[in-house]
Amino acid sequence: MRARLGQLTTRFDDAGLGVGGPGPLVGLTALAVLRAVALVVIAESIAIGVTALANGTDAWRDASVLGAAAVLARAALGWASQTVAARLAIRSTERVRRGVVARALDAPGEPGGGTVVLATSGLDELDAYYRQVVPAAVSAAVVPLVIGLRILGTDWLSALITALTLPLVPLFMVLIGMHTRDRVDRATGALERLGDHLVELARGLPVLVGLGRVGEQTRALARIQDEYRERTLATLRVAFLSALALELIGTISVALVAVAIGLRLVEGQLGLEIGLAALILAPEVYAAVREVGVAFHAAQGGLGALRRARDVVREPADADWRRVGGTDAHVDALTVRYPGRDDAAASGVTAAFPAGNITALTGPSGAGKSTVLAALVGALSAEAEVQGAVRVPRGPIAYAAQAPRLVAASAAEELALTGASAGEIERMLAVLDLGSVAGRHPALLSPGERRRVAVARALLLAPGAVLVVLDEPTAHLDAAHAEQMRLEIGRLRTDAPVVLVSHEPETVALASIRIPITPPAAGAPAHAAAAAADPVAVVRFSEDPADERPAAPVVSAHRAETSGETTHSEPRAASTAGAESAREAAAEPARMPILARASLAILLGVAATGFGMALSAVSGWLIVRASEQPDLMYLLVAIVGVRFFGIGRAVARYAERLVTHDAVFRASDALRLRVWRAIAARGAASARLREGGTAVDYLVTLVHEVRDLAPRVIAPIVVGVLSVIGVVITTAFVLPELTLVVALALVIGVGLAVLVTALTDRRGAAPRLEARSAHTAALAALLRGADEVRASGLVPAALAELDRLADRSSRLARRAARAEGAGAAVAVVALVGLAVAVPSLAAPLVAAGATSAPTVAVIALLALATLDPALALVEATRLTPRLLVSWRRLSALRAPAADAAAAPDEASSTDASRGLVLSGLVLTDLAARWPGADELVFEHVSAQVDRGEWLQVSGPSGAGKSTLLTVLLGGLRPASGDVRLDGAPIEVASDDAIAGEERRQVAWCPQDALLFSSTIRANLRIARPRGHEPSDESIREVLDRVGLRRLLASMPTGLDTRVGAGGAALSGGERQRLAVARALLTDAEVVLLDEPTAHLDADGAAALISDLRRATADRIVVLVSHRAADAESGDARILLSRAAEDPSALPTTARFEPLASVR
Template sequence: MSAQPTQADPTQPEPIPNDPWAVEASRAQAPRRRPDLSSVPKRSLYALGLLAAARALGLVLIAEAVARGIAGLAASGLAPDATRTILILGVAGALLRAGAEWAASVVSRRVATDVKRGLRRSLWRRIADGGGSGGSGSGGGTAVLAADGLDDLDDYFIQSLPALIAAAVVPLLVGARILAADGVSALIIVITVPLVPLFMILIGKHTQQRTDAALTVLTRLADHLTELARGLPVLVGLGRVDEQTRALDGIQRRYRQRTEETLRWAFLSALALELIATISVAVVAVFLGLRLLNGTMALEPALIALILAPECFTALRDVGTAFHASQDGLSALERAKALLRGPRRRDVRGEATGPIRIDGLTVTYPGRQAPALRAVTAELSGITAVTGASGAGKSTLLAALAGVLPTDAAISGAVRGVDPDAVAWAPQAPRAFAATPREELALYGAAPGALDELGLGRLADAAVAELSPGEQRRLAVARALARVDAGASLLVLDEPTAHLDPVAADLVRAAVLRRADRCAIVLATHEPETLALADRFVSMGDPVADQDAAREGEPRAQESGSEEPIQSGHPSESPSPFTTEPTAGRRSLTLASLLRPQAWLWAASMALSALAAGLAVALTAVSGWLIVRASVEEYIMYLLVAIVGVRAFGIGRAAGRYADRLVTHRATFLVVDALRLRLWRAIAARGAGSRRLLEGGAPLDYLVTLADDLRDQLPRVIPPLGAGLLAVAGTIVTAAFVTPHLTVLVAAVLIAAVILASALAILSERGATTERVAARSTIVRTTAALASAADDLRGNGVADEALRHLDAHARRLATAERRAAWSAGLGAAVITIATTMLAVLVPVLSPDLPAESASVVALLSLALLEPLAALVAAVHRVPALQVLLHRLDAVLSPAPTPQWGTANPDALHRLALDAVTIRYPGTAAPAVENVTAEVDRGRWLVLDGPSGSGKSTLLSAVMGALPVASGTITADGQPITTFDERAWRDRVAWCPQDAYVFDSTLRGNLLLARDRDDAPDDRALRGVLAKAGLAGLLGALGGDLDARVGPGGSALSGGERQRLAVARALLTRAEILLLDEPTAHLDRPTAAAMMADVRDATTERIVVLVSHRRADRHDGDAVVRLGAADAVTVVG
């Protein structure tokens, strides 16, 4: 057998080879990433070209004005006509440059927002069609791609695109003026300029590969975070939060390593380009100085050449810098295109006329040896019940009717007579797109009153994520019924009464019966009373069990219900478990507290940033002094110190920037990684009591979008603020030594410019940066909601309406970004005008000043443009930084958890609840009130009651995830809060309702039950699967424990997912087992067999059961009936 090539794991660091050029040769076959300008309007490209030309003309006019002024001072002074000309040139140049740069930033921002909005539309459409996971499954990576990933395109369209156009325009125009001033300087520039793109290409090819790897790890991080968040109740219930926290830390550490490696190469490229430009300009300056010493060149053209020469290299250097900065965006663009090119979902529904008929439908899932459906043929009319054991293919058949079969399924056959736009669909595991039931119903075109029919009227404005599984199921049925009321001709219901108490189930059945004369109804259920609604049956496998149950069931659904489920103190009626406002007088997250753990690194970062800025300013000033002095000096020895200083300043500036960037980004990553772990632990601490924190978009928003936004803001705020202020102070001090009489003017102009520019930038944005933070959060949350609810939306034909909601959010984000670009450009324009005019005015206002002194102050002013523009940009970002800290601080506020002791419990024999009352924070009504019960080892305690009566809440309190407001929960007579928290959690295992199945293998899901050093062997894994009734599943998979179960367990049926979760709980070493609706989605024989095995396996454990199935109870079980004024305990 031939050896198969192995694929490298993209999350593992590559070995660093000894020969980097060999690496580049080996990567020559990699596809080249070329800029895609097809989506950019040509008028925008022309506008950017004209603006680049205007900027170049402004640079020429500024250089002309400064050179004339300094040369005039070196000669016989400035005549009135010369002064007027200098001022005209200076003002025109300053306005032209400032206006062109401002307009270019606005135009490029508009291009970026339009392109991103179009890409998001396409990506959202792809997700809604069911092909947007890209294999990630969880949708986390896709949500981050649609938000953070595409936002990284800003660097391409706002930096790379204008830089590319400027590189084609500015060197030509500026070079032409240099050629007119001095041909030798122009020749030197022509010879040295090609070195810039040469090094840019060599280093850039290497950086591209590193960036792709970093984005791969980021996508994996996002998917991993989504998986962890959705499965957090499982992790809490199994006591595996700490272990998964370490796994999260490992992933983000690899992401940091990948990104830092990429940044090192990018910064090395910047260092090389900086050195090339510095050395090249130094060569120009040396030739100018020697010719000035020899008297073969005039001062004015020499100054023009010296001032303009760096601009030729800067334009090309900016291309290299922007290229590296835009690699994340281009990688995200390639990832988005790959998703758009991916396989599309096949809809087996054909002709929309005639009776509803299934013709020879066969569906096989990947990794399965036998098809889920085999040549099914049936005609559907009236109320048809699809019957069969758990895993027989019922949900697959209903998914085919709704048009939501998986993309990777092998399908043959057809469904006829179904109009895709006239289907109403309530799936087995419903997912909502909107935040509240009212908004969800509005999306489906229904009034909120539709909720009253199913007893959900009081929850219209509650958070959908806080609803219990039963309430979410009723919401799914309500929106499907609303579709029927709007004209849908086919109603498809998958387990519509699972998780429901008898009263709520009666409401659902009555509502379905009221639509029986308006549409065909196809349903799947294991509830006898619901099966009794059917007048036709389609059998999947053994038809006996369910149909017999249907005949035995009493159809209790009437035309109207007389009761409503209990609505007492449900958390969904309350505010969020954490408020968005920090607690008064307490801030757990401030900028100082955030930076404090890495204070020394941040201090080094600010020092290096200030050093680099100071060296850059000194380089320009000393270069000007050197040229002017050379025009009057006879001996070169007098100038050697200055010549050495210029070389040192140039090399020091490049090296300082390189070190500054490395240290700054290192500090940033360490800070954000530590914060991300704090956020995860805070979410985990609240997870059992706040389903809202666990919905797919919320953890992604906090752990990825907001954390990464903070990561982007910190290096753009902290170092520039310090460097800019120190640069202003240094310039004022220098002016005091060189030109004392101009010190006040220099200080006044610079300080006023910074204050005015900062004020205008903040005031003119009108909250745009803070609105941008909120809009990005909304987009990542709604994209995650779209990925989660795509099948629900598609099956009900309302995907277009959801996409319109998403596009509205994208439009708001685009508006905020454009307003922010406009205000930021205004601040930069003020700085450009102020520094330019100060440079022009120095010789005009001081006609008696020595020329070399005037050149120092004038060129210092021009050199201050970069650090002061960065300073104003940093101030412009401060409001956004404050909003980020504010939003993240709300999550980090102390969670309401029990105060634990230090005792270690012995073997447990009795669990008791004594008048236990539980109240969610911020609510008046208790969720659970006055519950008293006890249960001994080997016995079962059953919690009974209608939906919303607090059964799952009580389980959370027993587990220790929620504090009790009054009363006590004791183990062998000791309050559980006297124990060590970890010790108690190890004694309790919780299997929640619709327990999440992770996108892994059967083995991977089962191994979560124990620590790694106590991992069960294959025999134990197979044994526990058999106890949960999954021996048949294992056989269908060829006995492969490493078979993947799909995202959220999508490769399994609902009943198989539930049994896998029960098997996982049985595998733990816990002495107290909490089972929440373990037999939901199971047929009666399967449920009875599984529960019998569970009872046999728990003879030495305490079991607390929540179930609406009376068959799950045994004589002798203690029963607590919730929902009355006082909880009633019935023994036996």
């Protein structure tokens, strides 16, 4: 029995009916049946009441009581249906999302941007499918049957007309749906490309900012958005024809029913009560089927997302090439190749990694060391071709990657994923000097701090791991922290094999076994050393380059004890006020069409609603007046009016949908571009924005939130208010005695519904959006770090944390659903109750001859017709706080920095005593702090370098070196002092202004710079503006300079070789060299290099630095490096030191030293 129930549940899930088996569907069906019965009772009560007034009886009394009970029942049943559907949608969507994430974590390599967008905003459309399509489908199957049987029991002709015309609705729905299927798939493909581009832009933000290529990528984003909008609108033009057909079929059918009833009433062949009840019920039959069609087409994106999610989940998992078993790890004749390369990334590697030993893989950059480690942990990308054998012990692996990806919300939470005790985590944080940053978001950590956290995570996993793999555990670390890291690695107490890669002799010295890996084309396949190497004493290299080369003086600078970027940090504005004004002026012509389209959409919505309400009123008047058996000519105007208002409503609704979607897409595209510009302007200074998950949250989640909510808030509020006003005005004209009662009922009823919604959902919008954004950011970070999470066996812990965030978001969403249902229930009670009560309220007036039954019918049916716009108004009220919260977050990002300092004094970098402007790059008594922070990151930094000279910046990890580069790049305004080039302030790249392609003054090559998932040529051509791209000859020349000639020669397709996602097809050293080559191709006068030799061996690093010095003979280079060997005796130097560790580094006075004292 349990197995059959499980199979049934699976079938329901596969059929798109949601998780949980038949239970929710049975509940929705039962509620739909009861709601249909309530509709019948309400229609009967109104018909009986109006008929009683026409006949002069008091039957309206009992009908009012029965109708009031039915109104309360309908309100309660509607609330219950919404709540059940919302729970089904939330549970089903989260289950599908979790399946996509779990599958993405199971596949090797980093998931693409399309998968990230699908798992975040893409599946949000699936929520609409379960909330709207599934309940509407149930209602379409139940409501027409119940109501049809009721009509058939009293008026067979109306039932026959309904039965003959009703099948046309699903017929047109299917035909048009089949016609639009391919178009929807193409539009979905365009959406996936847009998602890929957005995620790639977010991840490559530091590169784009550093190269000054923000403008070109902004235009590329605009082109992709235009393509998506045009394809989507082309699809919608056809898809909305289905809704138009449904509206026309339903309207014409109801008109036929009304005319048939009216003619028979005139002839005395039908009673008024039966005819009026049939007229009120007939639209409900078509409405139920029409709603499922409208909901289906509106949620086609959700269906597409469901299909894509199922494709992702059901895609066969790639076979694990590793063999599991034993206690040792080894590789045998391992060869790894990537498409487009003749040389293998690793060729014929044979090595054993015995348990209980530390084994170091050595060799030059590009030899394949990290490739071997990736093969051991199962982190090779899916496109890699693997030959040979890899054997690892069965069990979890402790893994720290070369470019660590942290997935938790803070350093401490990252370590907590390991399952270690609080005491162990606290000890590890203290030992590795991470206590002060334990609560900081990983995006706010320096590269050295992130590496320490990643290695700490692996060390905490080591006691229970069967294999420990550390890829360059001391890279990006200063001497003190690197030494402490080596001590912790040396203290490892584990029987598992420990495998590490490092280019630092001190770290390699930890190993008892060293295995040289030779480049694939340099000789025979590598193999394990014949015997374990003797222990080697640790050689201590001085952190201060002055110890090695005393001829080069060091400019000391104080680094405050605590520093970092606050959550709401804002950098210096990226352009001048004039450029900002120019941008605003240029954007104005584009805004006006959007505003005009939005206004037109609202007017069309008002017209469609007005036509619908007029159709109800005229139809009711026609039926009741016909019961008085006047001459037919007195009814002709009403008969024509029924057709006119019915067709007008359908056409106006079709036009309103098209115009609304056009305006919404244009507005969201413009908003996304503005948000992207704001992110790019702040990208150099905001570590959170440089981290992909946060940028994706802004570009995807928040922009989509505003796009989806704006049309559901603005237009419904206007339409709902005008509908209420229209009914009150109409009542004042046709039945003035009831104007006050109707006005009070409508205003109080709708107002109370809005108030109930606001109170039950009070203060819920901000927490919901916060929870959703936290879930989105965590999901994006988890997918970005999929390789490490999977290899380290942290998938269960990471998914549990993601489930916790999802549960919080779902809990708040369920609470919102209850609020939505409560407000809607109040609106139903007020408006439907008013319709039921109108005959009772008008009875004395009819008896006194002050009004007539047809007029009463008009007011009653107008009250019923006001329900739909009123419910939309209540829904808009519920959504308004969410829209405001999203808009405020985006506005805060788009606003200029609040604490931007005044422009530096033009004379501040001159020698006042001589009146001379200092040439080259001049730093004068520089200090910096992150906006919103009290502490300075550093202060009293002064130096001067000319073209052809280098300025080396050194200091402990987290001392502010990258912050100094941010200031030099122009992304962060100095707290004091200034930075000038040839006497002029360094300006931020004009790409941010998007107005033109001015020459970029400063180029930045960040640590672990991203390589875009494209070709080598495309990655390098981005260094210069469009129209001035470097030639292939220039590209080959610079690749030769950075030591990549042999790599290029090994690629059959040369510069057209694809590097894979993030450069996965290249080694760490090759990626670093390619990123440096990209910076050299720029026209910048100042080149900022952040740890360019971090992943290179000593010989390769020396060669690269030598090549760089020759290539930058006419430029200024600022170098951040922990390698003492990267500096030369003629370099100017800045040493950033922590006051707590080196109090003597803080000078008692701050002044600019003459040139002779710093060189």
